[in-house]
Amino acid sequence: MLTGRRLKEEKWLPPSNEIISFRNVDKVYKSGHTTNYALDSINFSIKTGKTLSVVGESGSGKTTFGLASLGLIEPTRGKIYFQGIDITSLDRIQKRNFRSKTHMIFQDPYSSLNPYNNIFTTVSAPIESFQKGMSKEERRNKAAEMLDKVGLSPGADFLDIYPKSLSGGQRQRVAIARSLINKPEFVVADEPTSMLDVSITSTVINLMKSLKDELNFTMLYISHEIATSRYIGDDMAVMNLGRIVEYGSPEEITKSPKHPYTDLLIRSYPKPGQKLVPGETRHGDYNVYNGGIKGCTFAYACPFKIPECENTKPELREISQGHWVACFHPIN
Amino acid sequence: MSFPILSIKKLNTVFHTPSGDVMALRNLSLEVNKGEVLAIVGESGSGKSTLGFSILRLIENPGEIISGSIVFHSPERDVHILDLSLPQLREFRWVNISMIFQSAMNVLNPIARIEKQFIDTFEAHNIEGDYQERINKYLEIAGLGKQVKKMFPHELSGGMKQRVNIALALSCEPSILIADEPTTALDVVVQKEILSSIMRIKDELNLTVIFITHDLSVASSIADRLAIFYAGRPVEVGSADKILRSPQHPYTTLLLSSVISLNTNREASLKTMGGSPPDLKKRIPGCSFLERCPIGEEACSTYDLFPAKVHGDVFVECIHPGKLEFEMEVNK
Ligand SMILES: Nc1ncnc2c1ncn2[C@@H]1O[C@H](COP(=O)(O)OP(=O)(O)OP(=O)(O)O)[C@@H](O)[C@H]1O
Ligand SMILES: Nc1ncnc2c1ncn2[C@@H]1O[C@H](COP(=O)(O)OP(=O)(O)OP(=O)(O)O)[C@@H](O)[C@H]1O
Ligand SMILES: [Mg+2]
Ligand SMILES: [Mg+2]
Numbered sequence: 001m002l003t004g005r006r007l008k009e010e011k012w013l014p015p016s017n018e019i020i021s022f023r024n025v026d027k028v029y030k031s032g033h034t035t036n037y038a039l040d041s042i043n044f045s046i047k048t049g050k051t052l053s054v055v056g057e058s059g060s061g062k063t064t065f066g067l068a069s070l071g072l073i074e075p076t077r078g079k080i081y082f083q084g085i086d087i088t089s090l091d092r093i094q095k096r097n098f099r100s101k102t103h104m105i106f107q108d109p110y111s112s113l114n115p116y117n118n119i120f121t122t123v124s125a126p127i128e129s130f131q132k133g134m135s136k137e138e139r140r141n142k143a144a145e146m147l148d149k150v151g152l153s154p155g156a157d158f159l160d161i162y163p164k165s166l167s168g169g170q171r172q173r174v175a176i177a178r179s180l181i182n183k184p185e186f187v188v189a190d191e192p193t194s195m196l197d198v199s200i201t202s203t204v205i206n207l208m209k210s211l212k213d214e215l216n217f218t219m220l221y222i223s224h225e226i227a228t229s230r231y232i233g234d235d236m237a238v239m240n241l242g243r244i245v246e247y248g249s250p251e252e253i254t255k256s257p258k259h260p261y262t263d264l265l266i267r268s269y270p271k272p273g274q275k276l277v278p279g280e281t282r283h284g285d286y287n288v289y290n291g292g293i294k295g296c297t298f299a300y301a302c303p304f305k306i307p308e309c310e311n312t313k314p315e316l317r318e319i320s321q322g323h324w325v326a327c328f329h330p331i332n
Numbered sequence: 333m334s335f336p337i338l339s340i341k342k343l344n345t346v347f348h349t350p351s352g353d354v355m356a357l358r359n360l361s362l363e364v365n366k367g368e369v370l371a372i373v374g375e376s377g378s379g380k381s382t383l384g385f386s387i388l389r390l391i392e393n394p395g396e397i398i399s400g401s402i403v404f405h406s407p408e409r410d411v412h413i414l415d416l417s418l419p420q421l422r423e424f425r426w427v428n429i430s431m432i433f434q435s436a437m438n439v440l441n442p443i444a445r446i447e448k449q450f451i452d453t454f455e456a457h458n459i460e461g462d463y464q465e466r467i468n469k470y471l472e473i474a475g476l477g478k479q480v481k482k483m484f485p486h487e488l489s490g491g492m493k494q495r496v497n498i499a500l501a502l503s504c505e506p507s508i509l510i511a512d513e514p515t516t517a518l519d520v521v522v523q524k525e526i527l528s529s530i531m532r533i534k535d536e537l538n539l540t541v542i543f544i545t546h547d548l549s550v551a552s553s554i555a556d557r558l559a560i561f562y563a564g565r566p567v568e569v570g571s572a573d574k575i576l577r578s579p580q581h582p583y584t585t586l587l588l589s590s591v592i593s594l595n596t597n598r599e600a601s602l603k604t605m606g607g608s609p610p611d612l613k614k615r616i617p618g619c620s621f622l623e624r625c626p627i628g629e630e631a632c633s634t635y636d637l638f639p640a641k642v643h644g645d646v647f648v649e650c651i652h653p654g655k656l657e658f659e660m661e662v663n664k
Contacts, residue, residue, distance in 0.1 A: 058490060058519040167608065168376070197375045197546055199605035202590050206601045224519040227592045231602070254594050268524040272591045273576040276527055276553040 016084070018045040019186055019218045020069050025078035027064050027242075038064040039075065040242035040297070043316070046186075051212060051219040053233030053250060055226050055265065060239040062222045066188040069220060070102050071095070082186070100130040103179040107191040109171035113163040119174055120159035123147065126182040146177040149214075150207055169200035176207065180215060188220045193228065205232055226269050230254045238262045241297035247316060248323035258319060258330035261298040296327070304329050334365040336405060337540050338387070338429075338508060343400030345379075345386050352613035356382040356395070358564040358620075364508070369534065369541040371551035371572070373587075374561030377609060380544045381434055382564075384510045387542075388425055389413060404428060406507070426457050430501040431510040432494075434544075439497070440485040446496055447481040450503055457504050466503060473536065474499035475529050491522035495529065502533065509534075512544040527554055548591055552576050560584045563609050563620035570646030580643050580653035582628075583621045588658065619650065627656050 027039035038061045046052045046069070054062050067073045068080060071087045079086050082098055090098060103126065106112040113122055123143040127134060134142075140159060147155030150173040163171055172192060179187055189208065193201040209232055212219055223229050229236060230250040238246040238259065246259040257263040270276065296302070299309040306329060314326040345357040356379045364370050372380045385391045387402055397414060404411040406428065416424055433439055441449055450467045453459075459466075468478055474495040485493060494514060501509055511530065515523040531554055534541055545551050551558060551572070558575050559566040560583065568581040579585040589603045596602065607624035610616050618633040619625070625632070635651050643653055 057521055198548070198587065198590050198592075199375065202592065202602035202604045205592075206604065209601070226520065227594050227596065230594060231592060231596050231598055251598065265520060266594070268520040269594065270520075270524070270527075270547070270549040270553040272549045272588070272593055273552050276524070276531065 015045075017048050018081075019048040019083060020046040020220075021081040022068070023079045023081070025068065025075045025080060027061075027068060027073065028076040037242040037293075039068065040293075041313075042078070042242075042244060044237070044244050044247075046218060046220060047235065048218055049216060050234040051209075051221055051232055053221045053223065053229035053236045054239060055224060055229045055236065056239030057265070058224065059241075061242045062224075062239055063190055064242075065239065066104070066190050066220055066222050069186075070104055070188055071098060072104070096130075100126075100182060101185045103182070103184040103187050105172075105175050105179045105187065105189040105192045108195055109168050109175055110195070112175055113171055115163050118160050118162055119143075119147070119166075122163075122174060123159075123178045123181055126178060130182055142181065143177075146181045147174075149180075149211065150174075150177045151203070152177070167200075168196050169203060172196060172200075172204050173207065176204070176211070180211060180217075183215060184217055186218045186220070188222065190222045191224070192221075194223065194225065201228065208232065226254065226265060238265065241293065243297050243326065244316065245298065245326045246324065252323055256331070258323065258325040259298070259327045260302045260304055260331065263331055264301075304331075334368065336363040337366040338364040339401075339403045339405070340364075340387070341401045341403075343386060343402065344398045345382050345391060346396055346398055348394040348396065349613075354612045356564055356612060357386060358612075358616075360400070360565055362559060362566055362569065364540060364542060365557070366507075366540055367534075367538060368556040369531075369543055369554050370557050370559060371543045371545060371555035372559050372561055372566075373545060373548055373551045375546060375609060377612075378561040379564040380546075380561055381512055383561075384431055384512050384542070384544060387413065387510060388429060388431055389416075389421060390431075404508075422456075423458070426453070426501075426504045426506060427459075428506055429508040429510065430504060430506040432497050432501050432512060432514050434512040434516070440493060442485050444484075445481065446483055446485070446488075449496075450481075450500060453500055453503060459504060467499075470499040470503040471496075473502065473529075473533055475525070489522075491518055491526065494518065494522075494526055498526070498529065498533070502537065502539075505537070506539075508540045508542065510542045510544070513546070514543075515550065516545070516547070523550070530554065548587060549593070560587065563616065564612060565620065565649065566647075567621065567649045568646065570644070574644065574646055578654065579658055580646060580648040581621075581650045582625050582656040585656045585658045586624075586626075621650075627652060 022042040022044045025039050025042040029036040029038055054065060056062055068075055075088060079088055087098055120140060120143050123146060124139045127139055127142060144155035144159060147158050152158045152170060152173055193204050196204065205228055221229060221232050233250045236250040236253050237244045240261045246253060246262045253262060254266055257266050295310040295312055296314050299305050308328050314328050316324045316326045318324050319330055340360060340362045343357050343360045347354040347356055372383060374380055386397055391397055402413040404413055411424065447467060451463055454463055467481060471478065471480055476495050515526050533539065543555060555572045557570060558572045560568040562583050568575060568584045575584060579588050586605050590605055592602060605624060610620050610623060618635040622628040622632045631651060
């Protein structure tokens with residue numbers, strides 16, 4: 001698909017400890033006169049067996065990143081590799097194979113479960129489509145076992161009921177059970193707790209963390225909620241207007257952010273028991289920007305902007321062991 | 333000295349449903365002081381929105397306020413809100429008390445320019461004077477430019493729409509603003525901007541704010557006082573500082589301990605509350621939190637809820653306030 005001018009990238013082979021690798025990926029949405037870069041030259045990898053948290057403002061491209069990594073949307077440019085295989089050009093069998101190894105958990109547990117299907121049908125759907133030939137008995141046992149795992153026990157008692165009699169937290173557990181029943185290697189969770197109360201959020205997060213350790217899959221955890229992202233992530237990536245601007249350990253990024261945008265995100269986070277000091281806000285309105293910007297995506301509001309920031313794109317570079325930042329003047 | 337601007341006494345609001353009456357507010361009494369920010373905090377279903385709607389008498393079928401009184405103390409006279417006739421109510425609402433609704437981002441009329449939505453509001457409440465001047469003034473107060481007047485809702489971001497809602501709610505110059513989860517759908521950066529605006533506006537206009545949220549961190553970042561709601565009643569009410577430093581009700585304590593912050597220990601599992609709130613269709617004898625309370629005892633099930641225990645200026649509805657030990661990973 002790519003022409004000769006990108007020959008170098010075609011030969012590029014992802015290292016084996018990376019389950020997903022993005023190479024120069026753009027996702028552009030056009031509507032009328034506006035061109036919106038939901039993903040802007042993403043070069044990035046997700047490490048096998050780890051949880052990567054992606055944080056960023058609304059509209060920064062987090063969901064697009066997640067959908068693209070599952071092959072659910074096609075990039076406008078670039079390649080995405082899953083275990084070394086380019087998912088942007090799979091044949092039907094490869095596609096099926098890829099789908100069976102991946103799963104997505106959505107934000108809204110109220111609309112993501114079909115109200116007309118009982119819990120058994122919902123939870124067993126992935127084995128239904130990917131492991132044909134399993135008897136109903138076996139599928140019921142498997143579904144019940146999975147429901148037990150997500151804390152809906154005894155699982156067998158939940159099989160024949162419908163979503164309407166479940167609370168939000170229980171529904172999200174059902175969604176998690178469905179996503180894991182086929183033992184996927186890669187799971188994307190897009191804001192899985194944003195519709196839930198604090199007490200339920202903690203339960204769901206604990207559950208995902210322990211299941212991840214037990215079943216050993218790779219997870220992409222998408223959220224604008226920085227504290228939970230820090231808690232659940234092994235690694236953290238910060239997105240701003242279609243780009244990843246900082247990447248590293250969640251602890252380090254939240255303790256000493258290097259990108260001024262990350263710093264803004266973290267300073268905006270309400271701290272329990274700490275009164276807000278009004279007044280300190282960002283200048284400029286990011287809504288007029290659509291990505292695809294020549295320089296730094298945060299230049300419009302950055303307090304430390306230098307002329308270079310407007311004209312040259314800062315690439316991600318490693319400024320200390322494992323800590324990457326795309327900024328010409330990272331914070332101290 | 334603080335003076336009450338709103339006194340609610342023994343309010344009972346129910347929803348008549350086919351399977352029984354839901355007691356959404358159970359004999360609730362609460363005072364709101366002039367010029368304060370009072371945050372109403374509690375889990376989903378605890379009755380927060382129902383309180384807001386009851387104050388403005390916006391409870392619709394199948395809901396009904398069955399008893400109680402709500403008195404608005406204006407400098408001239410006391411207004412008994414539940415006794416107003418419909419025409420009196422129309423004159424009273426918005427001009428004295430206004431509300432920003434939960435999921436308000438979708439309440440703007442999609443096919444009317446912002447300007448039109450202001451004018452409609454003014455006309456509905458018999459506001460006189462220069463409309464344009466008034467619109468400009470409140471847009472500016474909410475942090476928006478004049479150009480927004482000519483725009484349609486779909487041309488605005490979520491944060492901008494929420495600012496329009498704030499401007500609309502303030503434009504009839506009420507004494508009390510009820511804000512129901514005004515930032516829940518927004519990301520942290522925009523959330524902080526909106527919270528800062530509310531704080532600033534409050535001082536400029538000498539406003540009293542009733543701020544409804546399920547997020548204790550958000551509440552503690554702006555509130556002078558907190559009212560912690562559980563199963564249709566405030567179980568702890570008082571100075572935000574005091575409650576956050578030493579919560580007295582076991583529910584408050586557990587709620588505070590389950591806040592996920594940037595200092596949460598990543599190695600330990602998150603604290604969870606367990607259980608779920610009681611069924612509001614059934615009569616709840618004694619303490620409504622008993623079933624989930626780690627220190628509940630026999631006496632709690634017969635505890636007469638009124639009057640609540642007093643602890644300094646913090647009101648607690650518990651027979652052993654402060655007994656559940658409180659430990660939180662506070663911000664260092
Ligand atoms: N199907 C689509 N058509 C047009 N534009 C789109 C589409 N999907 C996403 N976009 C745009 O791409 C950008 C990134 O969107 P995306 O949903 O990935 O953001 P996000 O970080 O997930 O935001 P949020 O926190 O609000 O979920 C936004 O500007 C959005 O408007
Ligand atoms: N129209 C209605 N019909 C029946 N029950 C209702 C209705 N509206 C609210 N309720 C019930 O009243 C109780 C209080 O609901 P309310 O919306 O006030 O809660 P809330 O604290 O605002 O919750 P949330 O945080 O989810 O907005 C709940 O048990 C709810 O199910
Ligand atoms: Mg999204
Ligand atoms: Mg509500």
